[in-house]
Amino acid sequence: MATVTRENIGLLNDKITVKVSQEDYLPNFDKAVKQFSKSANIPGFRKGMVPAGMVKKMHGQALFADEVLRTVEKELTGYLQNEKLDIFAQPISLDKESLPLDFNKPDEYAFNFEVGLKPAFEVSPLEAGKTVMTRYKVKATDAEVDEEVKRLQIKGGKMTEPEAIDNEDNVLNVEFEESDAQGNVIEGGIKKDNSLLLKYFSSSIQEQLKGKKAGDTIVFQLATSFDTERLNWILKDLGFEENDQAAAQKYFKLTITKVGLIEQRELNEEFFKEIYPNEELTTEAAFRAKLKEEIEKYWDTESRNRLHNDLFEVLVHETPMELPKGFLTRWLQTGGEKPKTAEEAEKEYPNFDHQLRWTLISDKLIRENKLEVSFEELRESAKQKLMGYYGAGAALDGADWLDSYLDRLMQDEKFVDQTYREMVTQKLFDWAETKVDLKEEEITAEEFAKLPHKHHHHEH
Incomplete structure (x- = not known):
């Protein structure tokens, strides 16, 4: 008769031993041999007429091992279900070497496993x-x-071709050729066409370029001609890595191939209607x-995302919770598609720990507060995404093709699962907002962008 015993071997870490005797697995082994003999194709024997002795001789060891292991797995699974053990992942075998299973000498076998138990905790x-948080209100400046306004006027404007460069908004079509400091082109060096606004260059280079026409050239050094952000962008465009200090010291001969300037749109009703047709x-x-309202709406979304990110960090790092790190690190080594070394698992553990804590906390809060997303809510969310994607908004609502497309989309399990997770997580954060003390603070967009992110670095 099979027996299962359990003992504690560490924090939230138990050892489970499954013992099976002959009477537990031999009947099934005999059945497996008979079944195999009916379906086996062995030269010299008619199908279904292979003697059991021949099957045992050729395949007995494999069939025997399969039945022993199947019996152990059945007993282990039954025990976990009956005891209602809330465990992480799957049990890990503690047996470093395979047991000597011999179908000619059936015996009692003991298999040892370790399990990691999920902790009991409160989301304090x-x-x-207990928790005071800030919701930032960003006011758009004039x-x-x-x-x-200027960006939209340029975006909707018409390109003209002035004779010479005279405006920081001039669009320059240029050719970069790698050279020395005197402008002598290096044979086999980098050669690349590009299109840049005059204002992307440093002020000294802008002064050199003003008055220049198509066909004119200048020589410049990358590092002294652009700010850091533009320099990295230019380096990548030329085939270098970002922050490549050696490449930044290179000189280039720049030839102007075309000068352009976008004639800005006039601020009139026709233009306003193009931007906001409804x-x-x-x-x-x-x-x-209206633009100010849209800008502030954007920052409201960014502020809400920041608040939710701060909530996430507070919940993960300030909810007291013990985890069986030893077990989980060992599981990281063996639980994936590809085995990992102890060093690799140790390196991955902090991020894994972070995400695992969030999974446990969010699952608990969603379950205990009955936060759910209905099928109708899922479908409506999918519809809003589609209408936003096609940019037609309410004009698409009620279209026959939209409904049939939604019907197909809602049969896509991957899409439905992803959308459900996004929506239920959003509901969780909306609910959690109501459980902390929120204070509102008005700041500028520049101040908002400089705010430090709430991130904890302490060890759990």
Whole structure:
């Protein structure tokens, strides 16, 4: 008769021993031999007429091992279910070497496994009065609105071809040729066409370029001609790595092949209608007010994302929880598609630990607070995404093809599962917001961008 015993070997780490005797596996072994003899194709014997002795001689050891292991797995699974053990992943075998299973000498066998137990914990950061957080309110400035107006005027403008460079918004079609400091082109060096705005260059290079026409050239060094962000962009375009200090010291001869300038759109009703087709905007003041509203709506979304990210960090790092690190590290070594070394598992563990804590916390909060997403909510979310993707908004609502497309989309398990996870996680954060003390703080976009991210570095 099979027996299963359990003993504690560490924090949330138990050893389970499964013992099986002949009476547990031999009947099934005999059945397996008979079944195999009915279906085996062995030269010299008719199908279904292979003697059991021949099957045992040729395949007995493999069939025997399969039945012993199948019996052990059945007993282990039954024990875990009956005891209602809430474990991580799968049990890990503690037997370093395979047991000497011999079908000619059936015996009692003991198999040892270790399991990691999920911890009991309370999400203390959400207890009343425990956590104070800040929701930032970003107000759009007149300068930001001016910048957006100009961007849209340029985006919708018409390209002209002035004779010479005279404006920081000039579009320059240029050819880069690697050279020495005197402008002598290096044979076999880099040669690349590009298109840049004059204002992308440093102020000194801009001064050199002003007044130049198509066909004119200058010589410049990369490192002294662009700010850090533009320099990295140019380096990558020329085939180098970002922050390649040696490449940044190279000189290039720049030949202007074409000078362009976008004629900005006039601020009138026709332009306003192109930008906001569903709005009745007749004045520049109304247009600017709408832009300000859109900018602040964008920052509201960014602020909410930041708050939710801060909530995530607080919940993960300030919820007291013990984890069986030893077991989980060993599981990381053996549980994936490809085995890992102890060093690789140790290196991966911090990120794994971080995500595992969030999974345990979010699952608990979703379950205990009955946070759910209905099929109708899933479908509506998918519809809004589609209408946003096609950019037609309400104009698409009710279209026959849209409904049939949605029907097919809602049969895609991967899409439905991903959408469900996104939506239920959003509901979780919305709910968690109501459980902390929120204070609102008004700041500028520049100040918001400089805020440090809430991230904990302490060990658990």
